[in-house]
Amino acid sequence: MTGRYVRVALDHPLDALYDYRYTLDACEPEPGMLVRVPFGRREAVGLICEVNAHSDVPANKLRDVGAICAACPPLSAPWLALAGFAADYYQRGLGEVALPALPQALRDPSRWARLLAPEERYRLLPEGRAALPDALPARAQALRRLARALADAGELEAAEARALHPKAIATLDAWCEAGWVEHECIEFGAAAGAAGRVPAAGAAVEAPRLSDEQAQAVEAIGAASGFASFLLHGVTGSGKTEVYLRALAALLERDPGAQALVLVPEINLTPQFEAAFRTRFAATLADEAIVTLHSGLAEGERARNWLAAHTGRARIVLGTRLAVLASLPRLAMLVVDEEHDPAYKQQEGLRYSARDLAVWRAKQLGVPVVLGSATPSLESWWQAEQGRYTRLTLSRRAIADAALPTVRLIDLEEERRRGRASFEGLSGPLVAAMKARLERGEQSLVFLNRRGYAPVLSCDACGWVAGCPRCSAYVVLHKPERALRCHHCGWESRIPHSCPDCGNVDIAPMGRGTQRIEEALASAVPGARVLRIDADSTRRKGSAQALFSDVHAGDVDILVGTQMIAKGHDFQRVSLVGVLNADNALFSHDFRASERLFAQLMQVSGRAGRAGLPGEVLVQTRYPRHALYHALARQDYVGFANAQLGERRDAHLPPFVYQALLRAEGRTLEAALAFLAEAAGALAAVPAAERVTVYDAVPLTIVKVMNVHRAQLLVESQSRAALQATLRAWQPALRALRGVLRWNLEVDPLDI
Structure with a gap:
């Protein structure tokens, strides 16, 4: 067959690409572009991974691409390689990695036109700065608010202006006719090489004086050529954030177009980091050049921030673990703060480690990565002991008279x-x-x-303990809300007046x-x-x-x-x-x-x-x-x-061995254990399995959650390559097994 054919990754459990015929005139298809395609009886958004002149699928079975997201620049080859590595290492389909890594708004074709529309901006001219204050009526508070915001920022996007005044666009157009304001319409992605809006002139924020150890750390990071992984081991209060700030400032001074990714373990840490970064870079970077990415953002805001990173307009991206999969075409440095934190390991869907992917991404791009912590993970500490990571030590607190408690x-x-x-x-x-x-x-x-x-509400007379009807766990007493609540499934009930079993009114909290x-x-x-x-x-x-x-x-x-x-x-x-x-x-x-x-x-x-x-x-x-x-x-x-x-070495535990965990969820515990027993039998037939140890299937600590019973099977090997090869060969047999509601395979599990 001749023509144009695309192979598309979809958010689907099977590790497969799907062939479609491309007949659109909108643009030439490229790997990394988003498309809307028919899939079964529905339509789905997919990611083009290959463009070919032929397809092995019979013509009568091929279907056409419905639409393509032409306005959005394609995801880069390094980003596709990152998604491919994550899919391969964590034993998932490429689409299961790539599509969820994108903002939800970008996975909705009905929002493409609005999300990727040309950007309208209004810039205040010198004539307007001189004339506007006197031209506005004293009682026109909304107009004055609009003029004041324009004067403070120098320019406003159309969306920002509408938020300040309901008739902002008509007013700004009138000011354009008067010669006070200049209107600019920028095609989406056209500003990819720009540094963003020029910040208003202001007093430079004076950085604190570095200690000798901080200065040595900054110098070592700045001197790195190509890939280098640094473990910044600093006691609490030693000024690790200041090291990050100085290293990033030096990077942006060397390469004003470079991008940096800074990861934090929890959403509630992003406000103080964002404030510190905006304060330090206020004189050199525009507001839009520093963005945050985390699940707490509204869909539209997250999409705009992601697109700012994707087009290169954002220079510094602060985010939680999902941000490690953000598209940054000019990424030149990665920072993982509190690298030891378990929150960097995703526990649902794609069970990846953001810290480990950050290190792999830095190696892929040939750039430095800084892992900071007062209590590094034992895996990272062992890497430093082996010389694979360069250890930088901050042994004292940054403030001269501040000692450790x-x-x-x-x-x-x-x-x-x-x-x-x-x-x-x-x-x-x-x-x-x-x-x-x-x-x-x-x-x-x-x-x-x-x-x-209190974690438990019980009866001393008969031994009754308040439990969740859907989980094998006790419910927690929440006294202000006068409720018993399960922290596993969310089930909730009122506090009983007496023991449901014996009628004793002296039920009491324990713990x-x-x-x-x-x-x-x-x-x-x-x-x-x-x-x-x-x-x-x-x-x-x-x-x-x-x-x-x-x-x-x-x-x-x-x-x-x-x-x-x-x-x-x-x-x-x-x-x-x-x-x-x-x-x-x-x-x-x-x-x-x-x-x-x-x-x-x-x-x-x-x-x-x-x-x-x-x-x-x-x-x-x-x-x-x-x-x-x-x-x-x-x-x-x-x-x-x-x-x-x-x-750990004596007990043959990580980081001296490599592990994977197969979990099964069934309507009964017997069904889950039977599935795992069959899975262990299937594993014995895998050729590479002789270098792998398989343990007996056991129930999870919390066996039942939401009326679903759970069990697990641990697999480990002294060779990472052998474990990966075994898991890859095991997958087809696992997919052929039946008898449970769900199963998932987790590589490098943290909770066993």
């Missing part, structure tokens, strides 16, 4: 033996320390990684969550302004930022929260950190539990004493002699990491 362990068993009073889980020494901080006008932080009021500690603090520390920050108190958009602003403004005396407050935040007035209920993680079946707990405690400890105030950390524990707490008291990450790596 002292860590003291409160032995709860000793407190109990001596009959000392406690306040709902708050020991006497911790309460006394908080009262002392309150008197001095300093802030305290109480960390408890458990939200809700403590952040809500209960917030309540206890009100009576334990009278007069203190207590604020709770967790997933329950920050459900509304923008609420987390508002609450953190209250803390920074000094309107809070005691902050109570979960891991949301444990990392990345620069609390200037916090001088005391109290840690509650950390012991639970000491005896977990998960071999990564100790690593996570140590990182969590080191991170939350680092919130104290950052601005020169003497910092203190009080950890309540029943196991004060545990080696983890001794390493924490010494602030000895290096000793802890090396000890953990020794244990």
Whole structure:
């Protein structure tokens, strides 16, 4: 056959490309362009991966491309290679990687025309700057607001103008006729090589003086030629963000058209990073040259920011894990802050590690990548020990008089033996320390990684415990909402007045969550302004930022929260950190539990004493002699990491072996286990399987969620290549198996 044919990737589980006939006159098709195609009885958006002069599909089975997104520049060959690598390594179809990585608005053909329309801008001319203030009536507040915004920014996009005044476009057109304003219509993508809007002149923000260690780190990153992976190991408060800022400033000075990607683990960390970057680059970059990408953005805003990165107009992109798959055609540096954080591993759909993909992407492009953390992951630490990563160390805090906090362990068993009073889980020494901080006008932080009021509601008379009818888990008591809520499926009910089994009215909460500690603090520390920050108190958009602003403004005396407050935040007035209920993680079946707990405690400890105030950390524990707490008291990450790596080596655990996890979900546990048993049998027939160890199928810790039963099968090998080859050969047999609702294969699992 002759003509034009395209092979298209669709968001579909099968690892296949689909052939279509291209008959459109809109433009010549290219790899990386989006198309609308018929698929079964519906239409779908796909990504062109190949353009050919022939097709092996019979002509009577070929269907035509319905539409092509001609206005959007095609995704680059390196981006397609990145998506291809992620699909291959994580054992998914190319379309399952490429299409979800795009903004939802770009996957809707009905929005293409509006989203990719030519950009209209209005620029204020010198004549207008002189004439406008006197030409507007004093009572025309909306017109004055429009004129003021135009004068401040120098120019406005049409959409920005409409948001300020309902008749903005007609008004601006009139000002154009008067010679005060210039109208410009820019075709989409035409500004791909520009640096963006020229920022208004202003006083340069003076950067702080670098310490010797910071200067050495910046110099090493700047001197890198081609691919280089740096592990920036800096204690909390050591100024890792300043190193990022200086390294990016040097990059943009060398190459004004370069782009950089900065990843953070959580959405609530993006506002402070964005503020720091906009402040530092205010004199050199326009507002539109710094954009954010995360799931908390509205669809339209996320699409605009993604397109700004895709066309090269955005120079610095700040984002969470999904941003690692953003299209940046001139990407010249990547930064992964808090690289150890488990949030970088996606737990649904494509189960990828954003940190690992960032390193691969940097190697692919031949550019530097900086992985920063006070508590690096053991995988990254091992890479540095082997010399694959260059380790840069910041051993002191950036502020001259700011020292690391002292860590003291409160032995709860000793407190109990001596009959000392406690306040709902708050020991006497911790309460006394908080009262002392309150008197001095300093802030305290109480960390408890458990939200809700209490994890269990039970009956002492008959042993009844409130459980979720859809999950094999207890429901959590949320006292302010007067509700019992399952944190796995969202099921919710009212608090019963009596025990459903025996009628006893003395049902009581067991254990403590952040809500209960917030309540206890009100009576334990009278007069203190207590604020709770967790997933329950920050459900509304923008609420987390508002609450953190209250803390920074000094309107809070005691902050109570979960891991949301444990990392990345620069609390200037916090001088005391109290840690509650950390012991639970000491005896977990998960071999990564100790690593996570140590990182969590080191991170939350680092919130104290950052601005020169003497910092203190009080950890309540029943196991004060545990080696983890001794390493924490010494602030000895290096000793802890090396000890953990020794244990992992002896036990043949990652990073010394490579793992994959097959999970199955069925209507019964027996069905899920039977599927995994068949899968293990099929694996035995795979030729490459002799270098792979297969463990017995077992139920998950939380066996049932939403009435679906779950089990898992662990596969591991000492060779990454052997594991990958085995998984690839195993996939056809897995797809042929039946008997479960769903199954998924996860490479490099974090939760086992």
